[in-house]
Amino acid sequence: MADNQYEININPDWIRKYLAKILLGLFGLVIIFMAVKTVGPEEEGVVIQLGEYNRTVQPGLNFIVPFVETMYKIPVQRQLKQEFGFRTSAPSQRSEYVKTGYSDESMMLTGDLNLTDVEWVVQYRIVDSYKYLFRVRNADKTLRDMSEAAMRKIVGDRTVNEVLTVGRQEIATSVEILLQEMCEEYENGIRIDQVVLQDVNPPEPVKPSFNAVNEAQQERETLINQAEAEYNRVIPRARGEARETIQLAEAYALNRVNRARGEADRFNSIFEAYVKAPEVTKQRLYLETIEKILPKIGNKVITDERGSNVLPLLNLNPQQKTPQQ
Incomplete structure (x- = not known):
């Protein structure tokens, strides 16, 4: 087959x-x-x-x-950022940062020749894509160099105490203004939104010494504040008491002077009346004196110096009632 x-x-x-x-x-x-x-x-x-x-x-x-x-x-509608002195390794609710290997970016010299470790963030937007691509070669790298130069310039004009304490916000604002001016000069199409100082510390080898100095300064400020508080409590009170004493003395002196002047004027008036009518004036003065003295004597009995018996003629104390028989 x-x-x-x-x-x-x-x-x-x-x-x-x-x-x-x-x-x-x-x-x-x-x-x-x-x-x-x-x-x-x-x-x-x-x-x-x-x-x-x-x-x-x-x-x-x-x-x-x-x-x-x-x-x-x-990405013209997105806010971008650049980090200096550190990098975000795991962004989340609790972001993780890496600082190793980035000390060259953050270590800089202050105006008083001290070293500081400055970590900061630049937040920016691209507002002109044409300028961003064609006016400057590698605009992101250029912006990083500009940011580092601006920060070193501003920090170099400040003392280490200003950088570490009270001058941080001023430094961030100055860097933001200077960096924006540089972006406009280079025409890189970038607008700076914000510059944030993330952390500012002295170098690790001298950090204990800086901490000791800061503690001493804080203690000094505390003592100064306590002294000023005590001063504000005691001095105004003493000034008030002194002013009150002066015013009382002035019032007393014015009262005495016015009373003395009144007595002198009264004496002159009586003397003038006495010159015009001596007997009448003497009688009036006698009666006025008796009128002032009698209310202070108490029970008064008028007798006849020639009489042999005591005879009450007038009850000059109407407040006491005669006892009923």
């Missing part, structure tokens, strides 16, 4: 035609994939045609010419 033999004849032209269609389809898909670009809602698309700026496209679906045009997506 003879074996059945099957022969399959494959046309080479058909294979080439089929492979050509497949390759053409794949090439078309690649072209479409390269031509269609999606720009996010926080981005702008900058299209470069043969190495030259062509146009800027808005968020959404956009098309470019493959192999001829290139698109760069710039």
Whole structure:
């Protein structure tokens, strides 16, 4: 029994035609994939045609010419940041930071020739994507160099105590203003939102000495505040008492002087009346004196110096009632 033999004849032209269609389809898909670009809602698309700026496209679906045009997506609506002296290794609710290897960025010299370890953050936005790409080469790296230069300049004009304590906010504000001026001068299309001093410390080898000095300064300030509080409590009170004593003395002196003047005027008036009518004046003075003396004597009995018996003639104390018999 003879074996059945099957022969399959494959046309080479058909294979080439089929492979050509497949390759053409794949090439078309690649072209479409390269031509269609999606720009996010926080981005702008900058299209470069043969190495030259062509146009800027808005968020959404956009098309470019493959192999001829290139698109760069710039996050113009997003706040960006650069960290100096440290890096965020794991951003979360409790972010983790790495400081090892970044001391060259943060170690700087103050105006009084002391070293400080300054860690800061620059928050910025890209406001002009064209300038960001074409005015400055590698704008992010340039901004980092500008930030470091600005911080070193401002810190170099301050003392170490200002940098570590009361001058931190002023330093951050000054760096922000200076850095924005540099960005406008370089036309890099960046706007500085904020400069934040993350942490400012003395170098590790001298940190104990700085802490001791700070504690001494704080103790001095405490003692000064206590002394000023005691001064404010005692001195105003003493001044008030002194003022009160002076006012009482002035009032007493004024009273005495006025009374003396009144007595002198009264004496002069009596003398003038006496000159005009001596007997009448003497009688009036006598009666006025008796009127003042009699109420102070108590029970009074008038007798006849020639009589032999005591005879009450007048009851001059009406407040005492005669006892009933």
